[in-house]
Amino acid sequence: MAVTLPEAGARRRSRAARLVFLAATCLFALVFTGLGLWQIERRTWKLDLIARVEARIHAPPVAAPGPAEWQGVDAAKDEYRRVALQGRYLDAPETLTMAVTERGPGFWVLAPLRSDAGFTVLVNRGFVPDDRRGPEERRKVAGEEARVVGLLRLSEPGGGFLRTNDPSAGRWYSRDVAAIAQARGLAEVAPYFVDADAATEPGPLPQGGMTQVSFRNTHLVYALTWFCLALMSAGAAVFLALGQRARSWREG
CATH class of the missing domain: 2.40.50 (OB fold (Dihydrolipoamide Acetyltransferase, E2P))
Incomplete structure (x- = not known):
């Protein structure tokens, strides 16, 4: 059966649209994978921070920094x-x-x-x-x-x-x-x-030793979310690629 010019144009537009969607899903898969890997790196950093802080709060006390050290006091090495x-x-x-x-x-x-x-x-x-x-x-x-x-x-x-x-x-x-x-x-x-600390100020009022040392660590949940989205995008890309191949085979 002969294909009319309008039908051929419609097929070309449909094929072009499918190729655009295929490229987009591949791009999304790469982006989501990158975000997942970034969250894994952030989780490693957070776990290291928690370990360092835990070591600090249980270490023997050192002299409080004096004026000569104030300029170098920062969160990375001094907090807690x-x-x-x-x-x-x-x-x-x-x-x-x-x-x-x-x-x-x-x-x-x-x-x-x-x-x-x-x-x-x-x-x-x-x-x-x-x-x-x-x-x-x-x-x-x-x-x-x-x-x-x-x-x-x-x-x-x-x-x-x-x-x-x-x-x-x-x-x-x-x-x-x-x-x-x-x-x-x-x-x-x-x-x-x-x-x-509680030994310095045992209470009843004020009550010392109530510092809340907690760090929000949801990086693993975020990483799994991004990796799931990457898998979904990759699956959609495979589906579109196989569909495009089947259509090309039928039309060829």
Whole structure:
């Protein structure tokens, strides 16, 4: 049977469309495979980070970094490092920053401590619940000599809980060291704070040792999702290729 020109044109357009879909499914398969491999790399990095942090929080405490080391303090090598410092708590107001913990909502209590080495560190003494935030509810430390052991934490600038810190109103949603130091008139303050451990602040209020060390690790789930999409795309490509071959054989 003779094929008319309109029929031949329609077949060419249909074949071209199938080839475009075939190329697209092959491209999707490659892209999804690449994303899956990237998630595997991210998972390896995350597991290494978790292992390093676990080693830090259980290691013997080292001296808290002094001014000569501040410029080199960063998250990669210092976050959650167990440190110790000796000094005297300053006679200055404590700063309460919003917290959500396993014990419910409340506040972290930050107090400035002047170390014997001559610099000031904000010490997160621990947690107080929302209904017991008053200074009369917790042990007074102003002017007290103390040895603090805890975890080094980096400053949290700006705010948290989707809200911005408001120093003038005394509303703090994150532990922004620089902003707190400025609001309290503190000088030579370390660019980090220290979460006191339960031995340093046994409670009942504030309760130390409540640092939540957790890392979201869903990279394997994402990797499997991308690999499944890659397999589906590859399957669609094979289906289109076989269909195109069968049509070419029939038409030939």
